[in-house]
Amino acid sequence: MTRFFTDLFNEEEANVIFFGIKINKKSEQLLDSLRKTSWFVECFDVDSGKNLLENVKIYDIGNVNQNEITTKIKEITGRKKIPLMISQTHLSTLYAMKAFEGVSLIVFDAHCDLKNKYVDEKVVVMDDRDDKTMNCVTWLRRLVENRNLKVCLLGIRSCDEDEVEVMKNKKILWFTSNQIKSDIRRAKDVLRKFSEGEKIYLSIDVDCFDPSIAPAVHYLEPNGLSFREFDELTEAIKGEIVGIDLNSIACSNEQSEFVATKAILKALGKITLVDNK
Ligand SMILES: [Mn+2]
Known part of the structure; x- marks a missing residue:
């Protein structure tokens, strides 16, 4: 198996543990493809003159099932990784968040994912009981x-009135894609204050992302974020990154995979602490 980004480190010395979620044969093929793509993404950031992986030692443990996420993450964080x-x-993010306490959540998404129940032939219902409220x-x-x-x-551009109500009631902070495009300085200021001193997932x-740069998604919402805006x-983002996920890539597509792995690399560049959490 080609490992994600690198095979330089073993599990013991690694401070970041990578795993993919296997849903079916196709998802395993996609994960393998993403692993291969990751080797072609340059870790050196020419603008900052920094190696984005300078504080990061990744070890890839392979793929796990959706129902193993919470346990797996508790095991990883228990070892200070x-x-x-x-x-x-x-949906995997819900199971990931169950492994954390006292953590704030930052989500890049075109959608709020705050619907109470939703049924669509594209929505993969992951629960065995065919529960339409868990997707x-x-x-x-x-x-x-x-x-x-x-x-x-961050990046919201498709949701309904009910979801806006939930955001207000739950005091969720949100920026639409348009708000980011018209005043990114304000969005960055607010995000900085939101994350300062926090543990961040x-x-x-x-x-x-705009579908023109990442077309391999389930819902191709126009007017998305550019890579630069992301x-x-x-x-x-300030604070301490305690967990990262990338999700909802729908199928193998070279362009989308490159954007996805590059986005992960940028997120990994935010990791500042090595083993002294
Ligand atoms: Mn989503």
Whole structure:
């Protein structure tokens, strides 16, 4: 197996543990393809003159099932390491967040994922009981209805009135794609204040990007973030990154995979602590 980004480190010395979520044969092929793509992404950032992986030693443990996420992450954080997960569904983030306490959540997404129930032939229902309230468009609703959590959503451009109500009631901080495009300085200022001194779990839904740069998503929402906008916002995040995921990449597509792995690399560049958490 080609390992994600590198095979330089063993599990013991690594401070970031990577794993993919296997849903079916196709998702395993996609994960393998992403692993191969990651080797072609340059770790040196020419603008900052920094190696984005300078504080990062990644070890790839392979793929795990959706129902193993919470246990796996608890095991990783218990060993003072940072989990990095790639999944085809955003529902995985719900199970990841169950492994953390006292963590704030930053999500890049075109959608709020705050629906109470949603049925669509494209929505992969992950629950064995065929539960229509547990999927990639309801996961954040399920998370915030049971927990007091600081949440910031970035890049929103598709949601309904009910979801806006939930954002207001739950005091979720959110920026639409248009708000980011018209005043990114303000978005960055607010994001900086939101994240300062916090432990941060960062979740990147690939559909936050404009479909012109990342077309391999389930819902091709126009007017998405440019890579530069994503990069600038990520750069503004303060605090301590305790977990990262990238999700909702729908199928193997070279262009989208490159954008996805580059986005992960930028997120990894935010890791400042090595083993002294
Ligand atoms: Mn999502």
